[in-house]
Amino acid sequence: MHNPLTANRVNKPTERLPEWVRRSVLNTEENREVRSILKEQGLNTICESGRCPNKGECWAAGTATFMLMGEVCTRTCRFCAVNKGLPGPLDPSEPQRIVNACLDMKLKHVVLTSVNRDDLPEQGANHFAATITALKNSIPNITVEVLTPDFQGRTDCLEIVLAAKPAVFNHNLETVPRLYKQVRPGSKYDRSLKVLANAKRLDSSIPTKSGIMLGLGEQKKEVEEVLHDLRAHNCDILTLGQYLRPSLDQLSVDRYVTPEEFENWANYAQQLGFSRAHSGPLVRSSYHAAEFAETAS
Numbered sequence: 001m002h003n004p005l006t007a008n009r010v011n012k013p014t015e016r017l018p019e020w021v022r023r024s025v026l027n028t029e030e031n032r033e034v035r036s037i038l039k040e041q042g043l044n045t046i047c048e049s050g051r052c053p054n055k056g057e058c059w060a061a062g063t064a065t066f067m068l069m070g071e072v073c074t075r076t077c078r079f080c081a082v083n084k085g086l087p088g089p090l091d092p093s094e095p096q097r098i099v100n101a102c103l104d105m106k107l108k109h110v111v112l113t114s115v116n117r118d119d120l121p122e123q124g125a126n127h128f129a130a131t132i133t134a135l136k137n138s139i140p141n142i143t144v145e146v147l148t149p150d151f152q153g154r155t156d157c158l159e160i161v162l163a164a165k166p167a168v169f170n171h172n173l174e175t176v177p178r179l180y181k182q183v184r185p186g187s188k189y190d191r192s193l194k195v196l197a198n199a200k201r202l203d204s205s206i207p208t209k210s211g212i213m214l215g216l217g218e219q220k221k222e223v224e225e226v227l228h229d230l231r232a233h234n235c236d237i238l239t240l241g242q243y244l245r246p247s248l249d250q251l252s253v254d255r256y257v258t259p260e261e262f263e264n265w266a267n268y269a270q271q272l273g274f275s276r277a278h279s280g281p282l283v284r285s286s287y288h289a290a291e292f293a294e295t296a297s
Contacts, residue, residue: 170210
């Protein structure tokens with residue numbers, strides 16, 4: 001039986017991008033200033049490591065999504081451009097360097113994500129908490145959103161992060177269950193759902209958020225079932241975006257979803273009861289996250 005996510009698909013010829021997923025390179029003074037601040041503080045961002053198509057727009061607006069705990073991930077997700085392998089030790093100065101960067105960038109809403117750190121006893125949860133705490137102690141009225149790994153489903157790791165009181169807790173499902181083994185080896189759909197459910201159970205005051213990519217070979221019915229599962233696990237906020245192949249080393253795109261279809265998904269999600277649903281070709285987890293946090297709280 002043919003599998004659309006076999007190695008043959010990785011070698012699928014590069015196709016011309018539809019107009020609705022093309023982005024212009026923004027080389028503004030604000031863009032250059034953000035790049036300089038990040039370089040000075042020696043920080044990683046998912047904007048660069050993940051080759052996000054919105055990097056130019058976000059940097060021009062003076063925002064970035066910080067990626068904690070290095071540039072090497074312990075998992076081998078086939079949609080992601082972040083380096084895979086054995087990470088180095090944690091840098092205890094990183095939380096303060098992120099504080100310094102946020103002060104320089106005059107940020108009021110910060111998004112923190114990370115590589116998977118399955119090599120650490122507590123999966124890096126303490127480092128998340130230390131960074132949240134450092135930001136809240138140093139910058140009055142700042143709000144901090146986290147986009148975490150699944151912590152191998154460990155509730156004790158979730159407790160550590162949630163005790164630091166992030167403004168939004170995000171954990172992405174990324175795709176439909178049928179495609180997990182090909183797209184997210186090392187991760188489990190049911191485990192990710194439990195992460196979101198447990199986060200809401202541990203602190204119902206913190207909005208939960210999740211997102212999936214479209215264009216990896218999923219079927220309409222499968223997407224509907226994922227959205228129903230998220231609501232059944234009390235997820236508040238949804239993001240849906242187009243999967244874009246970061247490089248030739250990642251899975252190729254199965255199809256490009258039209259803006260009209262994304263709009264239909266947003267309407268469907270709102271009917272299911274999500275407090276916010278941001279759906280569009282270039283939507284990513286942290287895209288316009290500050291606006292999302294304001295309306296969700």
